[in-house]
Amino acid sequence: MTGQEIFQPNPPPDPSQLDDGILQYSVKLDTTNYLPKEELDSIQLFRRAADYIAAAMIFLKSDVLLERALTFDDIKPRLLGHWGTCPGLAMVYAHLNRIIRKTGLDALYVVGPGHGAPAILSCLWLEDSLSNFLPEYTRNRQGLQKLIAGFSVPGGFPSHINAETPGAIHEGGELGYALSVSFGAVMDKPDLVVACVVGDGEAETGPTATAWHGFKYIDPVESGAVLPIVHVNGFKISERTIYGTMDNKEITALFTGYGYQCRIVQDLDNIDNDLAASMDWALAEIKNIQTTARSGNPIVKPRWPVIILRTPKGWHGPKEFHGEAIEGSFHSHQVPLPGAKSDGEELSVLQSWLKRYKPEELFDDQGSPCEGILNCIPEERTRKLGQKPESYKGYQPLELPDWRDLSVEKGTQESCMTTIGKLLKEVIKSNPRTFRIFSPDELVSNKLGATLEVTGRNFQWDVASRNQGGRVIEILSEHTCQGMLQGYTLTGRTGLFPSYEAFLGIIHTMMVQYAKFTKMASETRWRQDIASLNYLETSTWTRQEHNGFSHQNPSFIGAVLNLKASSARVYLPPDANCFLSTIAHCLRAKNYVNLMVGSKQPTPIWLSKEEAEMHCIAGASVWKFASVDDGVHPDVVLVGIGVEVTFEVIAAAALLRRLAPDLRVRVVNVTDLMILGAPGTHPHSLTDDAYGTLFTTDKPTHFNYHGYPIELKGLLFGRPGLGRVTIEGYNEEGTTTSPFDMMLCNRTSRYHVAASAVRNGALNNPRVAVYAHQVESYFKHQAQKDKDYILAHGQDPVDTYKTPEFK
Structure with missing residues (x-):
């Protein structure tokens, strides 16, 4: 059985079972004894094991199965990690496993709270996905010791989910992007479901607020679906979350407005039955939307499901310490017992906390998960959340025209x-x-x-x-x-x-x-x-x-x-x-x-297709047609980088041909910016010899650059002879004005380029030195005349963009 074949769409809710007003979209389900006892037991064992490993990863460097009383030496010297979101993330993972094992669902798991890495890594170890990619993380005592002791220490897994985490396609270190990433992942993959956990802290970000509209760009015929799960645990690092202060009616109103229908999961005494029923309902709704669309009778503006999962922050961790609440407060966000390395009382609380998970019931003598935990894990390797091929080897090259x-x-x-x-x-x-x-x-x-x-x-x-x-x-x-x-x-x-x-x-x-x-x-x-x-x-x-x-x-x-x-x-x-x-x-x-x-x-087409291909392969070349004597033995080098600023360089070269005929000009265009970096700084960097061949080793070189000049200065740093280089580019000058006036404002116009060429060329060419001041003054005068014309007429002079001619 594959996909979601066991699921049936949920019928419209009976209005008599709903609160009035907006809560008509808050779906009610009977979750009493929803799961068979074997499934419920397996899920709860998996959750206990995942939570235990996650907590141990933050604190322990030895005695990872609590086979004796903990000592200060068993605690890591630096306690790093985030506990608060871990129990919720592990719970969702366990329930996804149940569905995948039962139905063969194709699923990825995207986690917005990426700092919940301990939860995800513990689940990956339990399902034996870590060892598939990293053989040293075996699913036994040795592998568990390596995972727990090596977490968030030099050489081990970092405290955030990243590309080293199997199954991950999103890091979550910078909050706000999990949902939009998930929508992109399901496009053109009609069988894929991405379960996306959005933390209630992340939900406060602007990018997340807009991403809720993402389903409006998902065609259920051609694409898969995203199942958003908003994890509302009430706190950020040191403050309540907005979602945590909203009641169910407010949250339902919000998501109803977005276009979803909500299922709120909050029955802590029956949480696994509640979440299992809710996820089955959500997948049935997804299946219904897709089936009707693919049968040619799509639902217009379907209401996709969203699950609101309310659990305490740092659930099942220490309840309180020194009179301050830990579970259910911001104190559980990162390390609940930060003094466990040196404070005997905190160490004792840590021991009691970890003992409550009863690790002796979760792992056998070899340190492997017990059979009850394994009964919750998908049997087919490529169905496991940590081993989905889409997450690491799905690249399909494009077929491109010539x-x-x-x-x-x-x-x-x-x-x-x-x-x-x-x-x-x-x-x-x-x-x-x-x-x-x-x-x-x-x-x-x-x-x-x-x-x-x-x-x-x-x-x-x-x-x-x-x-x-x-x-x-x-x-x-x-x-x-x-x-x-x-x-x-x-x-x-x-x-x-x-x-x-x-x-x-x-x-x-x-x-x-x-x-x-x-x-x-x-x-x-x-x-x-x-x-x-x-x-x-x-x-x-x-x-x-x-x-x-x-x-x-x-x-x-x-x-x-x-x-x-x-x-x-x-x-x-x-x-x-x-x-x-x-x-x-x-x-x-x-x-x-x-x-x-x-x-x-x-803009002008300067190069034929053959010339363009050669130019782009090289990354830069001398443009002989605009240079004097094909660019041989120049007095100055003029470099254009960007479409319009290169046009100005060509126009400057044409002006110089008329008004400074003794000046030998070489014109260079750079199309691959990375060639300019000093040798060794980039794979495309020119050698110093190649750089000298192109730009000369001793002649003044003027760069007319599309971007900020400081960028080019950084790229060129380390090249020899920078004292002869001048750079102009965008200098943060602008307004609503004509295109050529933008060039004048930022000193990238043909007049500024030509003035620089004459001024610097005179240093090497005595014939040019005779009239350099006069010609440079003319260029400055002409720049002001054109600016006056633009202000008077509201447009550039008539021939400004006529392609320059070289005779």
Whole structure:
């Protein structure tokens, strides 16, 4: 038997059994003696064992089975970990095991309170998933000793769930993202259910508040389902939680408004029957929604289930100590008995606490779990929560078109975004179940509308797009887009996140947390490749049109630059052909964070498809057509990094050809930003010899850079001869103004580039020195004239964006 075949949908609640008003959506169930005694006993044994191991992991380094009286020497020197959420997490794990064992349900377990690692690790050891990946964690005394003694110490498991934790696709260290990750994970996996525990502290975060709408983007025909379980234990680190102060009517009203139907689990004396019945009800509701949709008669705006689980914080731990409550208070959040290493009274309380679990009944003489515990664990290896293939080896490469077939003729003008929209259209056609675009309501604005010729938006609450299998998730929440992208990627698929440049910074820390997860994943022996996380940054500060200063912020580049070199990739393709080559590469690449920065406005096609391919492979090259004498023996080197600022470099080179004909100029374009780093700092870094060949070893070099100049200074640090380098970029100057005025404001205009070239070229070329001051003054004068024209006429001078000619 597979899936949820034993479950039947719950009939509509009898109104006579419900409270009045909003509580009509708070589902009532008869949970009396719901579980057969054997199942109930097994679940309770599993919970006791998991809770015991979790508590022991925080405190013990020896005598892990309490075979004698504890001494101070048995306690770890540093007590690290979080106890408060562990009993609830272990309880949900036990109940998922029951369902999986009984029905063969395909499930993943995503835990928002990632600091509950002791609970998850204890369950993984009990089900023998740790030893499958890490053979030293055997399911016996030796393995248990290693697990307990090695937790949260150097060389052992950390105190948070991370990529070293089998079955994990979310760390939970930074709160707020578990729910959106879960929704991303079930997309295009119709048989998968993700049970997602959202802690009541995490539920206070903005990202979680928006993610509750995630089910409205889940088509039950093509995708699986998320079962959210809100764990309300009432306290954070040192304060009550908002959800903990809400009564059932308030919580029901909240989730009814979101579109869910609630089941509140709070009968502590009958908790296992209550939770078992509730999870069966929830899965039956999910099955009903999916079955009707897949039979061609979908429920319009179905109410998906949510479980509200109310348990005391730190349940079954010490009740109180020194007159202060521990269980049911914030004192149980981390280490309930922090003085157990040196205080005899606390050590005695710890001994009594751990003894209450009766470890002698839970483990045999070899330290292995007793048979009753094993009866709760799925028998099929790949059904176990810690060994689901989707969590570590699901990568499916994309079938990509040949980008050259979509290339644009050299010498014309075209929007980079319009061009790659056509490529993405082909990607969607060839990969109907393994590629999605996650966009914060900016797809058409960013000129990627070609994708909508073959797909639609997947918004199930909109009559125009429901049940259409759309590949575009468009929700005005960068956090939700990022979380969904993470879940989709970590379970084997490939996604793209296009965004206005200024607002990608909203998910800066989410991206960093993800990169930390993937860094650790790469250091395990068992996690396999995943697709890269692909960001497409457009609507940049250089072309904001009607938007002002608020929409001018290229700082996400710096966020990616700060990642480990093994992860970070930043590309600034200078034209549409280079962008085609770049995005084709990024969609094939694995295990990276790729950031591509480009323009949605028409700009010149500088390179043919053959030239673009060579340029992108190299990461940078001399553009001979804009250089004097093909760039040989230059007096100065002018470098463009980014679409519009490169245009200004080319325009400056054309001005210099006319007004400073004796100046020998070399023009270089950099498309792969990482080549600039000093040798050894990045896999793409040029050697010093290659760097010198490209930029010379002794000539003044001026960089016109799309991002913040300080980023480039950091990249170049360590290169020889930096005293001859000048850098201009975005200098935090802007308003609602014309595109060229943005260049003037930030000193990246052709006049500023040309003035720098003449000023520095005069140091090496005496012919130029004769008239350098005069020409530089002219450039400054012309910059002011153009600025005056813009202020007077509200637009740039007529020929500003005419492609420069070189004769």
